[in-house]
Amino acid sequence: MSEQNRAAHRAVPERLERALAMEVSLRSRLRHVAVGLAGGCGAAMIAVLWATEPNALPARTQAAFAGLIAIGLAWAAFAGWVLTLRRPLFARDRVLSAWIALTATVVTALSGVALAAVRGSTADLTATAAGGAVFTAAAMCALVRARHRRHELLQLRDALRQDTP
Incomplete structure (x- = not known):
């Protein structure tokens, strides 16, 4: 095994250890x-x-x-x-919290838009819809980031398992 491969092998456990330490x-x-x-x-x-x-x-x-x-x-x-x-979640908690945030944001935005459509002016409806869209987009970005982070951690875990006899 080359020196570069040995360094890469050592880097995987160190990266996983750092990532898991942050989670717990x-x-x-x-x-x-x-x-x-x-x-x-x-x-x-x-x-x-x-x-x-x-x-x-x-x-x-x-x-x-x-x-x-x-x-x-x-x-x-x-x-x-x-x-x-009592164990690392490998960012599963981030994914779940992002889903809760997205669900709450969508329900709130749709409720606000429905209320503005029934009781407000066109300007109220436009402002409510725009605000709802911005917050929904932010929640969607959080979900994408959380899923990406989980995928990274699972790849690190799997790489470590492959190295362990």
């Missing part, structure tokens, strides 16, 4: 704690607001409250899932 670091865990707290607290606050409102809330308001609670609970459940696992 205290900083990463604290980010997930913050996401879980934000989602759970947001859902709880909206649930309390909904529970203390008069019973005569319009159906669309109740649907909005239910949707926002569901989004908050999704983030809290996601964070709980990540924090309870």
Whole structure:
């Protein structure tokens, strides 16, 4: 084996070790704690607001409250899932969080566009649709990046497995 191949062989475990250390670091865990707290607290606050409102809330308001609670609970459940696992996720958590973000963004954007179409002017509709498109594009970019990162980590893992007898 040439010196260059030996150096490349040593580089794979080192790169994988660095990547996995970032995934299970205290900083990463604290980010997930913050996401879980934000989602759970947001859902709880909206649930309390909904529970203390008069019973005569319009159906669309109740649907909005239910949707926002569901989004908050999704983030809290996601964070709980990540924090309870004791092994590297190989960026699976990033892919899942990007899907949650994309879903929440699309639902929110479509709801806003529907509301603007029914109640707003053409300018309101245009502004809402443009904002929704920008945020949806950003969420889609996050999903593409997350899937790419996961693919990279899996390739590193597979390369390491090939090197191990």
